[in-house]
Amino acid sequence: MTPLRLHDTLTGEKVAFEPRPGSDRITLYVCGPTVYNYAHIGNARPVVVFDVLFRLLRRLYPDRDVVYARNITDVDDKINAAALEQGVDISVVTDKYAEIYNRDMAALGALAPTHQPRATAHMGEMVTLIGRLLDDEAAYESEGEVLFDVGRYDGGSGRYGRLAKRSLDDMVAGARVEVAENKRHAADFVLWKPSKPGEPEWAGPRGLMGRPGWHIECSAMSEAVLGLPIDIHGGGHDLIFPHHTNEIAQSCAAHGAEDPRAYARYWMHNGFLDFSGEKMSKSLGNVVLVHELVETYPGEVIRWALLSGHYRSPLDWTPELLERSRKALDRLYGVMQRAGDQISDGDEAVLEALTDDLNTPKAFSALFETDGASLKAAGAVLGVLQLDPAAWFEGRADATLKAEVDRLIAERFEARQAKDWAAADRIRDRLTELNVVVMDNPTGATWRMKD
RNA sequence: GGCCUGAUGGCGGAGUGGUUACGCAGAGGACUGCAAAUCCUUGCACCCGAGUUCGAUUCUCGGUCAGGCCUCCA
Numbered sequence: 001m002t003p004l005r006l007h008d009t010l011t012g013e014k015v016a017f018e019p020r021p022g023s024d025r026i027t028l029y030v031c032g033p034t035v036y037n038y039a040h041i042g043n044a045r046p047v048v049v050f051d052v053l054f055r056l057l058r059r060l061y062p063d064r065d066v067v068y069a070r071n072i073t074d075v076d077d078k079i080n081a082a083a084l085e086q087g088v089d090i091s092v093v094t095d096k097y098a099e100i101y102n103r104d105m106a107a108l109g110a111l112a113p114t115h116q117p118r119a120t121a122h123m124g125e126m127v128t129l130i131g132r133l134l135d136d137e138a139a140y141e142s143e144g145e146v147l148f149d150v151g152r153y154d155g156g157s158g159r160y161g162r163l164a165k166r167s168l169d170d171m172v173a174g175a176r177v178e179v180a181e182n183k184r185h186a187a188d189f190v191l192w193k194p195s196k197p198g199e200p201e202w203a204g205p206r207g208l209m210g211r212p213g214w215h216i217e218c219s220a221m222s223e224a225v226l227g228l229p230i231d232i233h234g235g236g237h238d239l240i241f242p243h244h245t246n247e248i249a250q251s252c253a254a255h256g257a258e259d260p261r262a263y264a265r266y267w268m269h270n271g272f273l274d275f276s277g278e279k280m281s282k283s284l285g286n287v288v289l290v291h292e293l294v295e296t297y298p299g300e301v302i303r304w305a306l307l308s309g310h311y312r313s314p315l316d317w318t319p320e321l322l323e324r325s326r327k328a329l330d331r332l333y334g335v336m337q338r339a340g341d342q343i344s345d346g347d348e349a350v351l352e353a354l355t356d357d358l359n360t361p362k363a364f365s366a367l368f369e370t371d372g373a374s375l376k377a378a379g380a381v382l383g384v385l386q387l388d389p390a391a392w393f394e395g396r397a398d399a400t401l402k403a404e405v406d407r408l409i410a411e412r413f414e415a416r417q418a419k420d421w422a423a424a425d426r427i428r429d430r431l432t433e434l435n436v437v438v439m440d441n442p443t444g445a446t447w448r449m450k451d
Numbered sequence: 452g453g454c455c456u457g458a459u460g461g462c463g464g465a466g467u468g469g470u471u472a473c474g475c476a477g478a479g480g481a482c483u484g485c486a487a488a489u490c491c492u493u494g495c496a497c498c499c500g501a502g503u504u505c506g507a508u509u510c511u512c513g514g515u516c517a518g519g520c521c522u523c524c525a
Binding site for chain 1: 455462472474488489517520521522523
């Protein structure tokens with residue numbers, strides 16, 4: 001079997017993935033959503049990408065327990081704002097959108113992660129972690145806030161910005177934000193802060209009431225749920241700085257670790273989607289919600305589209321991409337359908353591509369070289385082509401429509417047998433009106449929904 | 452301003468120091484009552500300059516252009 005190679009953000013190179021010696025587990029942590037609204041298609045890219053990694057790890061290491069955690073951030077300013085506006089408890093907002101998120105991601109063929117920890121359920125671990133940082137003077141208290149002392153952590157060693165390939169000096173030089181007065185260093189970040197009136201609050205370190213900063217939750221939850229070190233930590237590449245940079249700093253400081261790998265051994269980051277070269281934004285009006293997309297396109301088409309570019313490259317999200325993806329699946333399901341009941345396995349070419357840093361475009365091209373009987377097996381690790389071909393082509397036709405179509409096709413077959421071409425064409429026109437495409441063959445016909 | 456990526460045929464998108472993707476679209480053909488689908492054949496590329504090399508799309512340097520991060524962000 002080809003050894004797995006992954007691009008590690010920490011080194012900036014493709015490296016061989018080595019499971020921890022002496023462990024029977026492989027752990028994967030991916031930063032999940034802040035649940036205050038519907039997820040957009042950009043949120044879905046890491047979900048689908050790391051779902052492929054999850055499947056691949058399970059396929060490659062059947063003797064190990066692959067444990068995948070993807071958190072839910074349910075403490076956040078935007079959540080507070082939404083709850084306040086609706087006059088409800090934050091849990092009303094977060095429960096609603098977490099559920100919708102999970103349903104929408106499932107529609108994209110993403111397996112449920114092993115764990116889905118929520119920040120509000122891990123306050124105790126966060127407070128303990130912050131307390132330890134305070135005790136070790138890695139963090140300090142100022143005006144009711146607890147701040148991480150970045151200057152002390154770095155100590156001129158250059159280890160603070162290593163993940164982002166940026167030194168503390170670079171950051172100061174390039175700083176565009178004004179520095180809060182209570183910070184010792186411009187890069188210091190909040191671990192704990194007071195809540196505003198009307199916002200939820202928790203008992204924090206040293207009796208400080210308030211709420212956690214953003215970064216601490218992932219440090220606390222990943223350790224609580226997976227244990228350190230995490231094997232692979234992933235997320236969108238915008239998280240490299242500051243989120244993941246700060247996770248490393250606080251976790252390493254809390255455990256007196258020099259090497260960032262004491263926190264996570266490999267770091268992976270997916271690139272962004274863009275929209276005809278533009279970033280998605282509310283002001284441009286080009287925000288694409290997964291929740292709406294799955295109403296229009298089969299989840300598998302969306303999944304294919306998301307995987308049709310390499311995960312680290314930008315991917316231009318266009319209607320054409322979706323149409324191309326649908327065609328690709330139509331063709332492959334067609335090959336599968338013609339193979340009939342023959343089933344064989346063999347996913348070597350796909351594995352070969354995926355073990356090279358998740359080369360999904362190459363894996364897709366391998367699918368086009370795969371015989372129909374093996375397609376289902378080959379598609380499994382990619383999470384595609386798992387449907388019965390007939391079910392794929394019938395799309396969301398309901399039972400009534402199916403019965404009608406079958407009746408028309410039977411009639412049409414008789415007309416064709418009788419060489420009554422006018423009648424046959426008339427029936428085909430009826431089917432076209434029903435949005436059905438017929439494909440004749442010597443013994444009858446198969447059909448599919450037009451879109 | 453600081454830091455980091457990337458530049459491949461009409462389009463999408465892999466990859467490689469010397470022969471190759473793959474998909475879509477195009478052209479020609481086969482099949483077909485007509486279609487659709489399918490099958491066969493086929494054209495089209497590696498941003499610019501210099502260097503290394505017997506040889507560079509692939510390595511090095513410079514340039515140009517594009518994108519990202521530096522602030523919440525997948």
